[in-house]
Amino acid sequence: MQAKEGLIRLYQPSLSAYERGIVEDILAGVRLGDEAAQALYEDFNLPLLSLLATYVRLRKNGVLAYYNRNAHVEPTNICEFNCSFCSYRRKAGEEGAWVMPLEQIVETVRGQATQGNTEVHITGGAMPGWRLEDLLRIVSAIHEACPGLHIKAFSAVELVAVFEREGMDYANGLSQLRDAGLGSIPGGGAEIFAPSVRSQICPDKASGAQWLALHRAAHGVGLQTNATMLYGHIESYADRVAHMQALRSLQDETGGFNCFIPLKFRAEGNTLGERGEIALPEVLRNYAVARLYLDNIQHLKAYWPMLGKANMGLAMAYGADDLDGTIGDSTKIYSMAGAEDTRPSATVEELHRIVRNAGYVPVERDSLYELIAEC
Template sequence: MQKIKEMIYEQLSTNSSLTPVVDKVFHGKRLTREDGLMLYKEAELPLLGLLAEVVRRRINGLQATFNRNFHFEPTNICMKNCSFCSYKRRFNEEGAWEEGIDELRQTIAKYRDKKVTEVHITGGVHPDRGVPYYVEMVRAIKQEMPELHVKAFSAVEIEAMCEISGLDYKTALRDLRDAGLGSIPGGGAEIFDEEIRQKISPDKATSDQWLEIHHTAHELGMMTNATMLYGLIENYEHRIDHMDRLRRLQDKTGGFNTFIPLKFRRYNNAFAHVEESTTTEDLRNYAVSRIFLDNIPHLKAYWPMIGKEVAQLSLSYGVDDLDGTIDDSTKIYSMAGAVQNPNATTEELISLVKEAGKEPAERDTLYHILERF
């Protein structure tokens, strides 16, 4: 750590205005929103990487984790109208699919003899499926594989199923939890800024609703994840505002496991004219996220979205988790131009981590370590 400190202060000679922020990082003090903006706007990428490494080591040491997981996407039929989405289809539209509980049981059965620990379920906001349907879906999973952790249903899906069923968030989440729901993924957060949200997802759950649903889940004893869509039409102020809202909720509940920056992918949607963020910007965003979010323990690089090479690079910019094996079971990002047929073996993930100079470990969904390599 002393060597990293020396390297950091050598770089500060060209930008002394960052010294107070760097001092805060070294002393474990919380950054203000203004500090976060200064890092985004003024810090060079090498400096950000070193600062993120300081925070990463303080929280997670050199450990970098992954899990053995697969996705089930019940449908891409969706009643929402997000202009950045490449996934949505309407009833009877080419490329639309609906898979029910029977199909889910068949999918789960394929994994009975495999060493998976998690099923991740998310998809379109189907207009005809309410809370009882999804309660039955969770029950079916636990009947087929009782030991499987069910991480399912974004806050956007939960808000919609509650509206369909006429239930409040607490009742719905309690029913889902009692059926076997273990945790909630972080999707649907997008960018919390209300003006941006109105432009990109005007009829989706609001920022306040997203935060309330996660707050309620935390109160019921469920851990959740958090995301941020970046590289679309937001600016650095919007990103810091988004992370600050997450940080404040985490102060209250401690219920977020991990933060996952999600890179906008532009193919097959209304924002195809927007240039995607560069790898340099991706790494900058990971680093600032790690430095600013001092109370969310993990930072994940979702490799199916950014590719394995960039995910490996991100391990030097604050990231300590690579998600999982996936087993070519998700289409959400591949339909927008990301990694096609996403699949990774445990050997691949272990190798990626070791080559980056980190210490690989397999985890479960709640970040309990199952095996170190």
């Protein structure tokens, strides 16, 4: 009660009656509506958003800040789609394109596993012509080579492309992948669900409705997933709120999302880049609003290869409780788009230092947020 009264008293002179009502709802644990979320974006100052997001973050996750030991494998950057925000995609035969043979994928993962990793994250381009059997072959081979490693693989966009090509029910395809060793699904490809935005930035790939349907099906067959939002390009605040509302609604239905990962648009090397990038204060505002609005998604991830290590402490001051993982210089998606960390890798000691300097307690987790060790 003292914390509630103190916050309201501190900011009362600058708050309208409507804004004070939003603050009171947040402190009381009342679910925010879309109009309130829009007001948080448009009318609330950053210090107050930080206080409110931290209040909610502490209520949900205490002083713990999570990370895992992980690495990525990107089997190909050849993609049948041509999104205007993407710096990673290449056409077959184009300079810089690659396809990893299965043997190379397995050997890469086996080498990563010797570093103490508990997870491999597999995603890349939506390879033209790939069938379900190609995905099953990758998952099965990795699971056989490293049976104790959690396989988080294939975005909804990659999966929808394969399932639609084969005329396959999503749940059927996902069940086969699960049985082959798939442990969970990453959140990529969500971008912004609004059709008016999607038609401009990624018109030829899975729709927002298909992304949501794929994740609903995954939850239905027992696969937990993550959720993302690509922001800071042509979308409006209303588009962001509608995107999160769709995620919140699906989470009410299934409970299958582990975390939400806001991903800032990076401008280098893509056709959308002439618009430039949003500044750090807007990034922090977005973390805070996400933490305050998504009351039923437990974890908010600050993906450091996108954000940069230098800004991780700030992200934790605006509601983030997860840093992703060690990565081990194994992803090129953000480095090819101009991220500060061109060869993203973090030691456990670095992550511990970042967390402790922000005033939290670092905790190693597995892919499903079961604790491995408190540090």
